[in-house]
Amino acid sequence: MKKADIGVALYLLAAVIFFIVPISSTLLDVMIAINISIALIILFNTLFVKEVLDMSFFPTLLLFTTIFRISLNVSSTRLILSTGAPGNVVTTFGQFVGGGDLVIGAIIFIVLIIIQFVVINKGSERVAEVTARFTLDAMPGKQMAIDADLNTGAITEKEARERRNKIQEESAFFGSMDGATKYVKGDATAGLIITFINLIGGTVMGVMSQGLSFAEAIQQYGILTIGDGLCSQIPSLLISLSTGILVTKASKEADFGTVLVSQLFGIPKVLYLVGATLAFLGITTPLTWYLFVGLGLVFIISGRMMDKQIRVESIEEEVSEAETEAEEIRKPENVVSLLQVDPIELEFGYGIIPLADVNQGGDLLDRVVMIRRQIALELGTVVPIIRLRDNIQLNPNQYIIKIKGIQVTEGEILFDHYMAMNPGYVEEEITGIPTFEPSFHLPAIWITESQRERAESLGYTVVDPPSIIATHLTEVIRNHIAELLTRQDVQNLVNNLKESNPVLVDELIPKLLGLGEVQKVLQNLLSEGISIRDLLTIFETLADHAAVTRDTDVLTEYVRQSLKRAISNKFFPANETTSVITLDPKIEQEIMSSVKQTEQGAYLTLDPERTKAIMASLEQEAAKLENMGKTPIVITSPIVRMYFKKLTEDYFKDLIVVSYNEVESNIELQSVGMVTA
Template identity: 45%
Template sequence: MAALENIGVLNWLNRNRGLLVPIGAISLIMVILMPLPATWMDVLLSVNITLSALILMTTLYITHPLEFSSFPSLLLGTTLFRLVLNTASTRLILTAGEGGRDVTQASGAAGKVIETFGNFVAGGSVAVGLIIFIILIVIQFVVITKGATRISEVAARFTLDAMPGKQMAIDADLNAGIIDETEAKNRRETISREADFYGAMDGASKFVRGDAIAGIIIIIINILGGLYVGMVQYGWPLKQCMEAFTKLTIGDGLVTQVPAFIISISSGLIVTRSTSKANLGEELLTQLTSKPVALGIAAGFLGILALTPLPTLPMVLLGGSCGGLAYMLKTSKKQAAAKAAKAQQVSQSKSSAPKSEPIESLLSVDPMELEVGYGLIRLVDKSQGGDLLDRISMIRRQIASEMGIIVPPVRIRDNMQIEPNEYLIKLRGVEIARNVSMPGQFMAIDSGAVREKISGHETREPAFGLPAVWIGESERALAEKNNYTVVPASSVIATHLTDLIKRHASELLTRDEVKKLLDATKEKSPAVVEEVVGPMLKLGEVQKVLQNLLREHVPIRDLQTILETLGDWASRTKDLEILTEYVRNALARTICAQYQDQENTVHCITLDPALEDAINAHIERTETGSYLTLSPARANKIVETIRDQVERCGVPMGTLVILCSPQIRMQLRRLIESAVPNTPVLAFNEVVKDIRVQSHGLVTVEMS
């Protein structure tokens, strides 16, 4: 029965362990306010000694400072605990004559622990105890605490200084596909926790120094106060009063300063620990015995000391131990080296035989790849000042923010088979673009507002096809003065990559990515996801709708609105093209926001109603979708007319749209997308009411 009760108490403590710290804080206040019996004082002092020993052992066995991240708070707590104990013990010492005790009985007034430290640890001598106490204070205050404080300050500063570099290294590994988003998040949290830890240690170490100073002041107060109380209140003789209170005070000082000394050592150990795979004991033993030569020299030095008047036996024993250990380690290393050489020979003989690469490794393809010639490697290498990895990281964030999809990591590798300054971009293993970038130079892009042409290696900006020239650093200021847009070589590659990702966003959106997006939406809006995905539409059908939107550069960030629209219409039709048009109508404000100017105006060209009717008459609608049945000659005539009208209207590229009726919007877009890829096609119902529409032309085609 008693055993069951004990188990119940342990379970209760485990469930409510969060109450231990508040209970401890209240207990400290009670100890300050209420007189304690000597027995309770013994218990609390024993707890203090036990806690300090436990902290020291924990710091010896951790392999990373963050394994003991609560140490700064614990350091503050133990310091306050010792000061509270000093207050309580002072009360007991100064009331040693209460209850009719005479001076011969005063030594036990503050408990057995203080009495034992005053007699046994101090050797029964007040002078010895006082000297030991002063030595502990000096070592703790001048050596350990001061050193630990300085180390904490330096560690905190260097940790903060190293944070940006560590963050960029994490982003680089994430972009290269070495780690995933979860691992990157964990590493960033670790860096942040390290900075917080060393910053907290920097502040907490100041309390330890203050504790050492308080110990000196308290011992002086106890001795002077004890003499006053003993002689004035209790009428004890000066000599006996001096001996009794000094011994009690020294015992009290030692019993609190010894744990403080241990915790100061723990503080110094934890701030000097770096990340390792073994605890401190294993590391020290491994590293001290890693050089047999050092042990041999130490053995020779001890042998020389044995010839001096120093004690011979200890020197001979220690010298012989070091020499024997050096010999055994050297022999062991030779045997290990011989085994390693033999194993390497066997490995080389095996590797010399032709070995075929596993076929399975040839089947995997990366979603996006960037291959660079050896001349462009320095744009990727951070040690050479390359910032391409950081730019790609920003691209992924930008695409996620603008389009609503998470771009998979871009695999970057060198390719010695292409030109030194050439790069190529692959989509699922297939090359989709190739261009040249000049490291160390700048691309000056002519956006149409250039005042005076400058000389340089003529080229074209790869993303938008604008005329440009490669120039050196010395010509950069002149180019900017003449209204050129000047960008570095890495920015050219990054912009090209961004444009290709946006163009092929629909191909990068896999079912797995859609599942991740739906799971994220389900956390905020579970009802709409559960209603649409499964009962109404399959995952693949939702994917097709999202791909249709991305194919025309419509962001899918507002996934909740997209799913709600699908939920409204999927019960009436399963035609994914029609569902896409309904979703576009729901996202009208988002679509217009991409093309309206600062004056809230959308610039457009429209189609003649007769032309719209002719196109609509040639749209064949079936259960599997719709398609255009225009003859190639008529279709080509419409495309050429629209392209001429777009070029003549003079509106900057990317800001002009084609407005038409909803019935023909999708088929018209398919018809002209290869001829005018950067001109979107909008339906009349996709223009919201508060947007002004300015027409720059009417497309008319004779269909006879």
């Protein structure tokens, strides 16, 4: 055990022992002195600590000191009642503070009790309660602010994590302080009750056991009781004051004393006014003139010195700023920061700024946070930080989306307008500004706020500008998520899986596959919209087949077959017959015959004319399904799927190609056409 742990344990153990075992008056003197010392240490710590969380154990400390102080109360009561000699400290407090007079001592003791109960305890309890309530109420807003800063790149993931931890610690601290102030209040109450017990019990013992008269007994034991009460109440008062200081600290990251003095005596005109007022009172009233005039002159001189100091600091600050600017100009340009390329950027004109500004009611930042969460749930990968920035070179209502620094798409919105789209069954048209929906390039119209209700009642799909931008951004991320998956992202996924399945990860990486090969398989899945969230199944399949082949395309096919439940659930609705396109067996055989294997992987050597004929047939069959309002899906044999998908990528970017082994047995399929050539 550490020395500090032993010290705390002995401190608590001593408190328990003092409840049970009688102690000598000398030991009681030592313990009372230690108790006062600890109270002073706590007071000055709370006064000069820079952050309230630097004393995060203060609520526990309150409990410890309260128990220890009450145990000393019990010990002193035992000595007062049994021997009438509770030690030098208690006797001195009773005689010296009260001047040896019972009435004066009692009045001083009562005043201390009133100050502690009515002023300090009551105020500290109320402040702690309100602070705890406001801290808890402010938590969601602070969390959202952290997410917004993280998305805009103002802070890193590590800084965001530290801020979130600090918010949680603050809420826990102020919640505990709300309850801990009850200890202080209860301690003061207990001290008051013990004092009355000492007075009554001591008087009875003095009369009955020592043969003293009632006046002598109440005088002797009254002074001892007051001394005992003061020995207890003064440390209790210090602890109560410490509690009040800690919960009322407004500046959590500054030197308390410096800030307090600078705020109180930092304005020269205030010191001039106070000095002049005191001097006026000293001259025109019967008050002691030399006292008030002298104090007034001190304030006026202090104001003059403060005014001079402020001017000097202002000049120094201007010189420092000038030197800093000159230094910035003189030093060579740091181009390293210019080499950083953001994975995803959303740049917009100044007209769209209100949508991204929280202070103007914009919720675009919140939508970006939701996009990252949605992609994580849908595809099982973490989207990189999405950088949002304004660009004055763009049109006011224009925005562009960049992937790795290169623009991939753009869009334009009309502020204070809504986009209305005809889902296909709207009979009555509504007037508006013709446009195209940027995500899927569907025809749409811009309408005003007053037209919104009517458009919705007619059956139009109506969306607001932030939703348009968020949807467009989501689709761009989905289309490029495969290339955004870096080796570091894969390593983070591997580390996460390793916590629960270390044996599997150790078997696969790096013994069977390298991190780059695993990355390639995951990218292949993401490029076709297959979720990699079930990483356990993916890694199990890779471990099963990596010993036979390290061809990432072949391994991807094995993984897809293991994920057939997820694939079937994604593309084939349950309890419904799905219309699909099949591939002519002759075409499949022709494709397989044209496959050439190399060390770098397989590629097709199909004749361009044959490729063109196959694509023409595919386009014709796909058009049948599109005219029926259905998504074209091609079913092939397992060995052909990946080669046919590669063949169609340049012609049909979003075509879904699934093998028979990737379809659950309970799925009903209906072929509505066959690709032939």
